Amino acid sequence: MGPLLETFTTELRRGTLTLAVLSQLRTPQYGYSLVQRLEEAGVAIEQSTLYPLLRRLEKQELVTSSWDTTESRPRKYYVISPFGSEIYEQLKMEWETMTVELKSLLEGDENHASD
Numbered sequence: 001m002g003p004l005l006e007t008f009t010t011e012l013r014r015g016t017l018t019l020a021v022l023s024q025l026r027t028p029q030y031g032y033s034l035v036q037r038l039e040e041a042g043v044a045i046e047q048s049t050l051y052p053l054l055r056r057l058e059k060q061e062l063v064t065s066s067w068d069t070t071e072s073r074p075r076k077y078y079v080i081s082p083f084g085s086e087i088y089e090q091l092k093m094e095w096e097t098m099t100v101e102l103k104s105l106l107e108g109d110e111n112h113a114s115d
Helices: 003-023 031-040 046-060 082-111
Strands: 063-068 074-082
Touching: 003 031, 003 046, 031 046, 031 074, 031 082, 046 063, 046 074, 074 082
Parallel strands: none
Antiparallel strands: 063 074
């Protein structure tokens, strides 16, 4: 993949990762479990991307976190906040609208290519 295509792909993914992460935080998740859930769904995310994103979402009050120290290795769990749920539902509707619009445009490209 050329550097320009890689830049465009990164920009495209950046906007969608927030939606992907919020979708998985209806139940408390720690970082590694969240990475696994996303990967199982086909969404690859580096931990170096995930943790800054979680910190930003927490600062924006979209997620809350708490430490579980009951096991030998303490883990920080993240869960979507009520405010985060509102934002998530609005983002999800926006995403659904955008995908329909883009699909129409992209199919239009295919139709024009065959002209």
